[in-house]
Amino acid sequence: MSGASRPDAAGTDPYRVFRPRFGLLSAWFTGVVVVGGCVLVGLTATGPMGAAPVNRISVAVFALFAAWLLWRLGGVHATPTPRGLRVRNVIYARELAWAEIVSVRLASGDPWVHLDLADGSTLAVMGIQTADGARGQAEARRLAALVQAHGEAAEHDDL
Template identity: 55%
Template sequence: MGVALAIGCVFIALVAEGPGAESAVNRVSTIVIGLFFALLTVRFAAVRAEPDPKGLTVVNYVRRRRLAWAEIVAVRFGSGDPWVHLDLADGSVLAVMAVQRADGEHGMNEARRLVDLIAEHGEAADPDPGHRRDG
């Protein structure tokens, strides 16, 4: 999709006719805008969460992060959340944009699968032994 968008904008910039079409600024800006949106499309398509026996790789729009299973304390997918959030052992929270509420039942199934994977591969030790987590 990103390639088609870039090619389409370059094509339009090169063959457009009419008022302002001969302007180099208009042609270059059309190409630059097309390339920008193509890059954005590629970044949206790259969003994913890849589990393996050692941990989870989360690729969001801008950032990629590798987590060991022991770093993940809990999975949250509240009714108002657009995507899954991971509570991490260091106290931070990481969004997993690959598992979205907009995906309906598929998104819910993927969130449950993530919970199962964390339970299977081991959660981080509770930093407060007197604290009880209700999952």
């Protein structure tokens, strides 16, 4: 267990945060396009419908909702500590002790890592995504190694 707190073979911290690159870039790019488009429409719309205050307000509300949703999508991550794993997905965050995690899976068709938990349930970890290619696979292996180092994972499927 003490080996999990040391830097790995690449000299990096095994407890660094799991954060997708492609998802973050996609969220920022989409946010700029959507919010920028809403601002453009809100400022330049003319005619009886475009200039109506209720329409400008609805465009502003949509832009705020889209910005919030994209901020949540761009903020997904998983934070490992010596005590466990904190998973922040789009809507919720969940704290897990290492003992709760039975296995780590990232199958070829899965968009992100799934954890099989001791209570029989499954938890998605959107912070490690297949869209990141080889980096996503490496991050899944790093998480599996952390789980194994803390002594609770007997098997790691599809890694």
